[in-house]
Amino acid sequence: MRRPAxxxxxxxAATLLASACGSDDEGGADxxxxxxxxxxxxxxxxxxxxxxxxxxxxxMFEEESGISxxxxxxxxxxxxxxxxxxxxNSPADVFFGQDAGALGALAADELLTELSDDQLGLVGxxxxxxxxxxxxxxxxxxxxxxNNEELTExxxxxxxxxxxxxxxxGRIGWAPTNGSFQAFITALRVIEGEDGARAWLEGIxxxxxxxxxxxxxxxxxVAAGEVSVxxxxxxxxxxxxxxxxDYPASNKLFGGGDAGGLVNVAGAGILETAxxxxxxxxFIDFLLSTEAQTYFATETYExxxxxxxxxxxxxxxxxxxxxxxxxxNKLDDLAGTLELLTDLGIx
Amino acid sequence: xxxVTADRPVDRPDPARRARxxxxxxxxxxxxxxxxxxxxxxxxxxxRSSEVGLDRALDIATSERVxxxxxxxxxxxxxxxxxxxAIAVPVAWITVRTDLPLRRFWVVATxxxxxxxxxxxxxxxVGALGPRGILQGWLEPLGxxxxxxxxxxxxxxxxxxxxxxxxxxxxxxxxxRGLDPSLEEASRTLGQGRWTTLRRVVLPQLRPSxxxxxxxxxxYTLSDFGAVSxxxxxxxxxxxxxQYRASLDRSTAxxxxxxxxxxxxxxLGGEFAARRSGSYHRLHASGARAAPVIALGRWRWPTFxxxxxxxxxxxxxxxxxxxTWFLRGLDAGEPIRLTATLAGNSLRAATLGALASxxxxxxxxxxxxxxxxxxxxxxxxxxxxxxxxxxxxxxxALVFFGARVAPSIYQTHWLLTLAYVVLFLxxxxxxxxxxxxxxxPSLEEASRLLGRGSLATTFRVVIPLARPGLLAGGSLxxxxxxxxxxxxxxxxxxxxxxxxxxxxxxxxxAFFARAALPALALVLLSSIPMAILVLREPDR
Numbered sequence: 001m002r003r004p005a006x007x008x009x010x011x012x013a014a015t016l017l018a019s020a021c022g023s024d025d026e027g028g029a030d031x032x033x034x035x036x037x038x039x040x041x042x043x044x045x046x047x048x049x050x051x052x053x054x055x056x057x058x059x060m061f062e063e064e065s066g067i068s069x070x071x072x073x074x075x076x077x078x079x080x081x082x083x084x085x086x087x088x089n090s091p092a093d094v095f096f097g098q099d100a101g102a103l104g105a106l107a108a109d110e111l112l113t114e115l116s117d118d119q120l121g122l123v124g125x126x127x128x129x130x131x132x133x134x135x136x137x138x139x140x141x142x143x144x145x146x147n148n149e150e151l152t153e154x155x156x157x158x159x160x161x162x163x164x165x166x167x168x169x170g171r172i173g174w175a176p177t178n179g180s181f182q183a184f185i186t187a188l189r190v191i192e193g194e195d196g197a198r199a200w201l202e203g204i205x206x207x208x209x210x211x212x213x214x215x216x217x218x219x220x221x222v223a224a225g226e227v228s229v230x231x232x233x234x235x236x237x238x239x240x241x242x243x244x245x246d247y248p249a250s251n252k253l254f255g256g257g258d259a260g261g262l263v264n265v266a267g268a269g270i271l272e273t274a275x276x277x278x279x280x281x282x283f284i285d286f287l288l289s290t291e292a293q294t295y296f297a298t299e300t301y302e303x304x305x306x307x308x309x310x311x312x313x314x315x316x317x318x319x320x321x322x323x324x325x326x327x328x329n330k331l332d333d334l335a336g337t338l339e340l341l342t343d344l345g346i347x
Numbered sequence: 348x349x350x351v352t353a354d355r356p357v358d359r360p361d362p363a364r365r366a367r368x369x370x371x372x373x374x375x376x377x378x379x380x381x382x383x384x385x386x387x388x389x390x391x392x393x394x395r396s397s398e399v400g401l402d403r404a405l406d407i408a409t410s411e412r413v414x415x416x417x418x419x420x421x422x423x424x425x426x427x428x429x430x431x432x433a434i435a436v437p438v439a440w441i442t443v444r445t446d447l448p449l450r451r452f453w454v455v456a457t458x459x460x461x462x463x464x465x466x467x468x469x470x471x472x473v474g475a476l477g478p479r480g481i482l483q484g485w486l487e488p489l490g491x492x493x494x495x496x497x498x499x500x501x502x503x504x505x506x507x508x509x510x511x512x513x514x515x516x517x518x519x520x521x522x523x524r525g526l527d528p529s530l531e532e533a534s535r536t537l538g539q540g541r542w543t544t545l546r547r548v549v550l551p552q553l554r555p556s557x558x559x560x561x562x563x564x565x566x567y568t569l570s571d572f573g574a575v576s577x578x579x580x581x582x583x584x585x586x587x588x589x590q591y592r593a594s595l596d597r598s599t600a601x602x603x604x605x606x607x608x609x610x611x612x613x614x615l616g617g618e619f620a621a622r623r624s625g626s627y628h629r630l631h632a633s634g635a636r637a638a639p640v641i642a643l644g645r646w647r648w649p650t651f652x653x654x655x656x657x658x659x660x661x662x663x664x665x666x667x668x669x670x671t672w673f674l675r676g677l678d679a680g681e682p683i684r685l686t687a688t689l690a691g692n693s694l695r696a697a698t699l700g701a702l703a704s705x706x707x708x709x710x711x712x713x714x715x716x717x718x719x720x721x722x723x724x725x726x727x728x729x730x731x732x733x734x735x736x737x738x739x740x741x742x743x744a745l746v747f748f749g750a751r752v753a754p755s756i757y758q759t760h761w762l763l764t765l766a767y768v769v770l771f772l773x774x775x776x777x778x779x780x781x782x783x784x785x786x787x788p789s790l791e792e793a794s795r796l797l798g799r800g801s802l803a804t805t806f807r808v809v810i811p812l813a814r815p816g817l818l819a820g821g822s823l824x825x826x827x828x829x830x831x832x833x834x835x836x837x838x839x840x841x842x843x844x845x846x847x848x849x850x851x852x853x854x855x856x857a858f859f860a861r862a863a864l865p866a867l868a869l870v871l872l873s874s875i876p877m878a879i880l881v882l883r884e885p886d887r
Contacts, residue, residue, distance in 0.1 A: 044841060050856045051844075072758075072841045073852060077592040078739060082837050084597065085743050086750035091758065091841070105595040177579065179592075213473065216857040334593030347579055 042067045043279040046083065048076025048097040049266060057295050061286045067279045076102045083271070084109055093274035094283055098266045099183065100136070101334065107133040112269040115284065122288045122306040124318070127265050136265030137287045138302035141321040142184050143234045143251040144260065145222050156229070156252045160260025161192075163229070164203025172209040173218045173227035176346045180215070180233050180264065186337045188259045194340075201344055211346075223249045231260075234316055235301035241314070253320045261321040265305065371801060375722065377710035382729035384707070385769055389608060389732055391744030395601035407602045412586075416603075417610070420583040423503060423575075424568040430508040431564045432557055434657065435515035441650060443523045445641045448651050454520075455881050457654065460661040461513035462874040464830035464847065466573030467866050468510050470854060471665035473497065473577060481668070502578035507568050509661040514567070515560030517819065518777060522556035525785060528638040555622060555784070559777045562618050566735040566773075569607060572833075583607055584737045591739065604740045611735040615728050669866050676860025690868055693845040696835065697828035697873070699760060700767030701775075704824040705817055707768050708775035713809075715776075716783040730776055733769035738833035741770050746837055758840055766834040771827050775820030782816025783809075822876035829873035846872070 047054060051073045062069050072092075074082070080102035083090050095112070097103050106112050112133040120132050127136035144163075146156060157163065163172060175181055189197040210227055212218040218230040219237055229252075240247045254261030268287055270280045286292055293309035296302040303311050303318055311317050341347045396404050407413065442453045463471075475481050477497045486494070496502075526549065534544040550557075575582040583603065590600035643650055711730055715723040733741050745766050749757040756762050786809065794804040810817070832847050839845065844852075846869040853862035 051852050052856060052858060052861070070841045073844075073848070074836045075592070075855070077595060078833070078837065081591050081595055081597060081739075081743060082746050084595065085746040089750040089754050089757070091750075102595065177576075214857045335589065335596070338589055338593055342581060 043069045043094070043276050043283060044092050045069055045071045045094045045096055045283065046079050046092040047071050047073050048079045048095075048099075048102065049073075050098075053300050054096070056299070057292060060291070060295070061283060065279075065282055065286070067282060069283070080105055083111060088273055090271055090273055091275075092271055093276045093280040094268055094270055095134075096137075096266075096268040096287075099179070100265055100267065101183075103129070103134040103267050103269055106269060106271075107131070111272055113272045113274070115270065116281065119281075119284055119288060124305070124307075127263075127305050128267070129269075134267050134269035135284065135288070136267040136305045138293070138296040138300070139263050139265045139305050139318065140180070140302055141234045141253065141316055142180070142260055142262045143232060143253055143316070144229050145219050145232050145237055145249050145251055146229045147222050147225055147227075147248055148250045149248045150225065150228055153250070153252060158254070158256075159258045160231075160254055161200060161258075164200060164207065166207065168229070169207045170210075171228035172204065172207055173212055173221045173230040174204075174209050175212045175214050175218050175232070176341060178214055181231065182334055182337050182341070183264055184231075184259065184262050185341065186333055187262045189333075189337065189340070191257075191259045198340060198344070201340070201346065205344065205346065219249060223247055234303075238301035238312070238315060251316070253316050255320055263303075263318070263321050266302070374710055374713055374718070378714040378722070378726040381707045381711050381772070382726045384765065385730045385733055385772060387748055388604075388736055388741045388744040388769060391747050392601045392604045392608065392740070394747075395597050396605055399598045399602065404602045404605075407599055408606050413603070413606060416581070416583045416586050417606070419500075419581060420569060421610070423500065423507070423580065423582060424565045426504050427507045427511065427568045428561045428565040430504070431512035431515050432561050434508070434512045435560065436519055436553070436557060438512075438654070438657070439516050439519040439523050441643075441654075443520060444638060445643050445650075446647065447643065447654070448647065451882075453654055455878050456658055456662065458513045458517060458877055458881055459870075459874050460510050460665075461517075462826055462830075462870045462877070463510055463662070463665050464573060464832075464850075464866075464869070465506060465510055465571055466577065466832065466854070467669065467850060467862075467869075468665050469506050469574045469577030470859070471668035472502065472506055474668045474671075475664050481671075498579045500580055503575050503580035503582070506574040506578060507571060510574075511564045511567055512661075514563040514774075514823075515557065517823070518556040518560035518563075518781065519553055521781065521815070521819070522553050526552055526638060531638075556781060558618055558621055559781065562614070562731075563734075563774060563777060565614060566611060566731065569610065569735045570737050572737055572739075587737055587740065597743070600740070604736055607735060607737075608732055611731060612728070614735075615731055619724060619728070666867070666870070669863050672859040673863035673867070676863055679860060681858075681860045689844055689846050689849055689865060690872060692839075692843055693829055693847065693869070694872065696760065696763060696767075696839065696843075696845060697825045699764045700771065700828035700831075701821045701825035703764045704768050704772050704775040705779070705821045708772055708779050708820060709817075711772075712776055712779040712783055716780055717788070727776070730772045734771070734773045738770060738831060739837075742766060742834040742837040745769070745834070749838070758838060760840065763835065763838045763840075766838050767824070767828045767831065770831065770834060771824045774823045774827060778820030778823060779813060779816040782813045782819075786812045818880055822880050825876050826873040829869060 045058070047058075051071075055071075058069050058071055061067070072079070076097040076099055080095070080097065083092055083095060083106060086092070090111075095103070095106060103112075107129055112129075114132045115135055117132075119135055120128055123135050127139060128134065142160075144156065144160065146153075157165070185197060185201070188200060192200065210221065212221060212230075215232040215236045218227075218232050219240060221227050222230045223240065225248075234251055234253075237247075237249055237251055240249070268284055270277065270284065274280050288306045290306075290309055293304040293306045297304045297309060297311045297315065301312060301315055303316060303321075305318070338347070399407070438453075438457050441447055442450060442457060447453060460468075473480065476494065477483075480494075480497075483491070483494055497505075530548050530552070531544055534548045535541075539547065570584060572584045572588060574580075575585050576588070583606070587600050587603045587607075590596045590603065708730075711726050715727040745762055746757075749762045753762070790808055790812070791804055794808045795801070799807065830847055832851055835845055836848055836851070839848075846865045849865040850862045850869065853859070853865070
């Protein structure tokens, strides 16, 4: 009867020992990160962007600069809240978030320092903070993905507003719980007004759209012919096309100020309280370098924002989509959007 | 022979009362220190709420939106608790007392759904039963166009019930083991039927354990985010998350958090009142007699079938869905992301959390059981506050105090462990409390009379006797720490990925195939201590 209890304790003890040794090994392989209790390292980045997407990029930076980076990954909004709570004692040097709203909240609390003119000069207006406290590092556009065996681009309307036409009944897929979709609805409320946004949502609902959990599932459903069109972000399609050039789906872009082509950015800023300012600046420089911008274009299929780097062929450029007709800082009223979506029974 | 008195008044003075004397200063200080730590989230919520001013805070707290949320969330918590108890109490009884086929297997298997995090179980259920899910695919050729929607109240209810009923099961099962068969026999001899005996003798004796398990389930339901977000049920926790995610409005979120604390206090008040005094320990430590095996007769195989159905829904379906993610990933040539580092990090953090929670729960349980009184109740109540709050609120509270007051331990294992203690202390507390209740105070008194000091008595008499509770509480906290997410993300040392954070990272970008292996490893590793523990319990 006593043996299992001892076994349990032995396992716990062994685990503690093993993991203690394990972290020492890690330290050996990763110079500068020997202190597993944090605080060490030469640059501390809080990343709201996913490790699978930006991990390799940060490794490239470490190799080139010789600066070792400690990255804390998390949800963009929760991490921004964490920095707000940490206040003056934040260990973070750089916040790298995936939407403008969270960066805006940190800037509004005066937690971000002003970036250099060299850095800001690389990126056009509308893709950075007006007062220069954060800068966009890559952009993504809302698009309508369509099944190109069933439809041609000519079959599609030139405005997202026209998908309320009854001919789209049962043919639309969307992911209403997705953050990017909600940002798009916020933009719609700014551009078309509260009543316009509500009327559009009601019109789409009358067409009985199929709700998917995320953008990937929506794109797959379009390619499978389950629905004809899907309201998604632009870059998911290219991952499928990279695997299968004949993947039966294409993106329809919306320019000319249409809410359907809204551009949002991922961006970064340096904290006022950063301990490693030079390294932080080197990191921002790197994110805006040709190399990193090319990484965004070719690996994550996002739209490069720094001058002189072209997106991958087929991926939209900034000229193709709706830019800056909505001040990104105005996209912070997500609560109102959620209220609207909840009220209409969509989420 | 053991004597267990139920909640009926007994003429004999309650022996437990003899031991209720003023707490020693050390014990009182220990309990108060634990309570102070457990109340850190409350202090944080008060600081943040005060920023909006009292009037605005009251407006928010009494708004129509909040009333609606309270109603919906309360309804969910009550329904989940009732359903969990309805599953757990019969299963506990059947797996201990009857001649069920493969009974030992069921003892372990019925507890395992607890190892599945709701954020994995939720995805799995959407994948299996949701629109365009696996079941829909099977039924389509049969002409079934669409299944009833999984989203909303019933989906959240289903997922939460299936993955939390083991809280009740584990507490009730140990109580069923401790039942004295002679009481039932006396009742039968006095001419009562089997059902009357069950209702009037057995259930009252199981009452403290049913209440303790139900409290864990009910308050967990208030705090859960995984299930309500994936199944789109507009609950209180989801509303708090929306405040953070949508507008980074920490003050409104804090007011909502305070409302949740108030609800918790009301629930706790009810629970404390419902714990009638009575003693549940044996008068004589020796002579416990095993209960006779109840033959199920013609119900034997139907019962077996029902348990198979329960296991299929609560364990096999979720694991099978995660398994299909894995196979799909292998097909697509996804990299396999499971390293010893991930598993080691998870095990280390969870072990520290479990050890610390047990250590912190000890003085609180002693105060509550042995000394009773107002102090004991206050300290015990304080410990429950963290359990009903969403993890992100507790995590941000510790970010607030950690970064400002104790920067030297911020984002180290120390603070992460502290967060686990604040979040999961009640799980250890419940188990330790029940085992202390079963120790007769006369044993301690004998030790003191024989000249042992109070410390020596604690270490030589009380701790060895309470060991089942200490181990059970520790393994429950261990399992919960393994799957904990928000506090781990915010408070773990920077660059300290765990199985749970890896699952989150992959599923948040819809890389389900990459999440599969860490998710399976998470379920497997967190269930090991529980499986060992369940198996080492006495056979009947």
